[in-house]
Amino acid sequence: MNNDKITSAQLACMLFLSILATSMLTSPSLAYGIAKNDMWMTPLIGSLGGFLTVALSLALYRRYPGCTLIQYSDLILTKWLGKPISLVFLFVCLQMNANQLRQFAELMKLAFMVNTPIIIFAVSMMLVGAIVVNLGIELIGRLSLLFTPIIIIIVAVLILPLIRGMEPDQLLPFMADGAAPILRGAFALQIWFPTYIYAAMFLPYVSDINKARRWLNWGVCWSTTIFTLSFLYIVMSMGAASQHFSYPFLLLSRYVTIASFMTHLDALIMILWVLDVFIRTIVMYYAAVSGFSQWFQLPSYKPITLPVGLLIVLLTFWSIPDITTYNFLAYIVLYYYTLGNICIPLLLYIIALFRSGPAQDEHSPAPSGSGPSVLHGEGTA
C-alpha cells in the first residue's frame, strides 16, 4: 500500500506528544475536582490504562502482522460484525479529532486571539494537517521526533523558575478521603492514557518492530512522569485554587519570571500548545484517514483526506454551541473514549484468543504453534 516507514522511537514520540497536547493544560482541573490534593497519585494508577492498551495493540499485531485495527477486526469478527465495530472505533477517532480541535480553538480564542472566530483556527489547523497527512507517515514520525525535545524544554522552562514558590505543605493531608477519590481520578485520566491504542493503527509502518514494545512502554512511562510532575507542580503552587481555572498551567505560566526581566511567558505556552496540538492533529487525522480508507478497502488513503477533514470540522461545532456545553462534555467524552480505545480492542483480543488458526495463517508465515507463547508474553507487559 505504501513504502513509508517510521521507527519505534518515532512512534513512541508521536503518541507521547499526542497525549501531552491536551492533557498538560486541561487535566489538572479535572483531576483536582475529583482527587483534590492527592491528584498527583492519579497518573501512577491511571498509567495502567496506557500499559494495557500498548500490550493489547502489540498482542493483536503479533496475531495479525501487517494489519491495522480496522483490518483485523474484519478478520476476527467476520465482515458483517467487524465493519460496524470498526466504524464505532472510527467514530470515536473522529470525535477525538473534533474535541481536540475545539479545545485548541477555544484556548487560542480565550487566551491569545480574542476577536478571531474559532472556526478560523479549526479550519486552518485542519488544512495544514491535510497537507502533512498527504505527505505521508514518514514525515509525521520525523516531525514528532524533532518537536519532542523542544516541547520538553519549554515545559522545563515553565516549571523550574517557580520551584522556590512551591509549598509542599499543600500536599497534606495525605489521602484524607481514602483511596476512592484517587481511583476515580485515575479513571478520569483514561481520557488520555488509552490514546496509546493508536499504536495499533501505526504498527504496520514500523520498521524495527522488535523494539516497539520497549519504546511504547517507555512512552507510557514518560507520560506518567510528566503528568505526575505537572500535577505536583500545580498542587504545590496553587493548592485549592486549581479547580477554579480551566487551564491552571496557563495561569501559572503568567506568573513565571526569569531573571526578573523575562516575563509573560504565556507566549511559550502558545508555542507549546500550537506545536503539540499540531502533532496530535496530524497523528489522529492520519489515523482517521487511513482507518477510513481501510474500512472502504481503498488502494490509497490520499483521495479521502479532505472529506474526512470536513467531517472532523463539522463534528467540532455540531451540537456544541458554546464553551459551557463543551466543558460539561468532558465527563461524557471519558466514557466513549474508554469504549472506543479500551473496550473495543479488549473485545477483539478476547475473541481473537478463541479464534485460533485459519485467520492468522493467511497473513503470517509464523506457525500457529507460536500462539500460546505470544499469549504468555502478554501477561508480563
Add this chain to the structure above:
Amino acid sequence: MNAPVNHLILLIVAAAGMLAYDWRKLRGARTIIAYLTLYISGFTIAFLLVINPNLPGPTQVLRPLFLPLAKLLLKH
C-alpha cells in the same frame, strides 16, 4: 437572514473547490464511491448546520447514554 446567505455561498464555493481539487485524484469505482459517500454526507450536514445551527447532533445522542455514568464519577 443576510449572514446565512453569505455563509451558504461560501460553503458552495468550498464544496466546488474541494471537488475540483480532488476530482483528478479519484481512480477506480471503489474510491469514487467512498469519496462521494464522505463528501455528500459531509456537505449535507454542513448545509443543514448553516441553515439551522441548532440541529440535534452527536451530543444529543451521546449525552443521555453516558450521563448516568458521568454522575457516578462526580458524586461526593
